[in-house]
Amino acid sequence: MIYLTTPTWNHSLNSQMDLVANYLNTTTIGLLSLILFCFFVYGLFKFSQGKEAPTVACAWPILGHLPLLSGSKTPHRTDTINTVITWTISLVLRNPLVLEKVKDELDIYIGKEKCVSEYDISKLTYLQAIVKESLRLYPPGPLSTPREFTENWTLRGYNIKKGTRLITNLWKIHTDNNVWENPLEFKPERFLTTHKDIDVKGHHHFELLPFGGGRRMCPGTYFGLQMVHFILASFLHSFEILSSSPDPIDMTETFGLTNTNTPLDILIKPRLSLSYYENN
Numbered sequence: 621m622i623y624l625t626t627p628t629w630n631h632s633l634n635s636q637m638d639l640v641a642n643y644l645n646t647t648t649i650g651l652l653s654l655i656l657f658c659f660f661v662y663g664l665f666k667f668s669q670g671k672e673a674p675t676v677a678c679a680w681p682i683l684g685h686l687p688l689l690s691g692s693k694t695p696h697r698t699d700t701i702n703t704v705i706t707w708t709i710s711l712v713l714r715n716p717l718v719l720e721k722v723k724d725e726l727d728i729y730i731g732k733e734k735c736v737s738e739y740d741i742s743k744l745t746y747l748q749a750i751v752k753e754s755l756r757l758y759p760p761g762p763l764s765t766p767r768e769f770t771e772n773w774t775l776r777g778y779n780i781k782k783g784t785r786l787i788t789n790l791w792k793i794h795t796d797n798n799v800w801e802n803p804l805e806f807k808p809e810r811f812l813t814t815h816k817d818i819d820v821k822g823h824h825h826f827e828l829l830p831f832g833g834g835r836r837m838c839p840g841t842y843f844g845l846q847m848v849h850f851i852l853a854s855f856l857h858s859f860e861i862l863s864s865s866p867d868p869i870d871m872t873e874t875f876g877l878t879n880t881n882t883p884l885d886i887l888i889k890p891r892l893s894l895s896y897y898e899n900n
């Protein structure tokens with residue numbers, strides 16, 4: 621058995637992400653981040669004076685993803701993706717039947733002789749349902765970025781003045797009991813039955829918006845989803861996972877720009893033959 625503490629866990633995810641970071645030019649992105657940060661501080665200053673501060677609106681979400689974009693060697697670079705994966709593993713560990721089902725799916729579609737490839741992901745419908753359900757309950761960005769009304773408007777009987785800022789509570793939408801049965805329960809099956817055709821891409825289904833929606837929705841949606849599916853599938857395919865403590869997994873959220881969880885300690889052991897690990 622291998623004992624994984626959170627830093628190691630973050631580190632192992634980060635080494636997967638290092639592959640991705642190699643495509644980013646650290647200096648360019650670092651400089652860009654610095655400029656955005658200056659804009660952000662300037663925007664906050666204007667905002668505190670009660671003036672128009674569009675820079676706050678545009679820099680805020682970018683700051684939220686800055687660790688990811690900066691390419692720095694910190695575990696936070698992968699903030700959103702890392703967060704989704706950690707929440708998902710926590711949820712799966714709390715629901716052993718779900719874990720069994722996803723392992724069965726991986727064994728059927730991948731088998732024990734080869735690695736997961738990106739082309740396999742479309743076949744892994746149960747794994748995709750797990751990720752959707754995790755994004756529904758624990759979206760890393762539970763609040764949308766701010767929007768501003770450009771004219772006076774009436775919305776559901778409320779008169780809203782031009783210039784009013786709106787921040788949407790995405791988590792509240794995700795747990796609306798008019799739409800979701802037992803909204804606080806983790807039930808990936810809902811995405812294979814009652815909510816089969818609902819996707820998370822923010823274009824058609826406004827009851828599930830983990831990447832936001834409209835013109836300012838997350839530009840990293842496809843990349844983020846691809847990474848989450850691929851890392852999760854590879855990890856669950858390669859290792860048995862177990863909680864390191866007999867107590868239920870702590871699902872306490874921590875405060876920050878992303879909705880992160882408390883550190884997760886897990887035990888892992890190989891699921892495949894040793895030659896698989898030697899060759900990959």
Ligand code: HEM
Pocket residue numbers: 678681682685688700701704759760761763764765766829830831832833834835836837838839840841843844845848
């Ligand atoms: C699973 C991973 C991710 C989740 C759940 C996520 C979620 C979000 C959410 C909720 C927003 C606000 C959208 C809105 O207000 O409508 C956002 C904005 C943004 N995201 Fe992500 N994100 C993820 C990954 C990424 C990645 C990988 C990148 C870049 C490679 C990225 C870059 C951005 C940027 C630049 C914005 C600001 C867009 C704008 O305001 O125009 N995100 N993201």
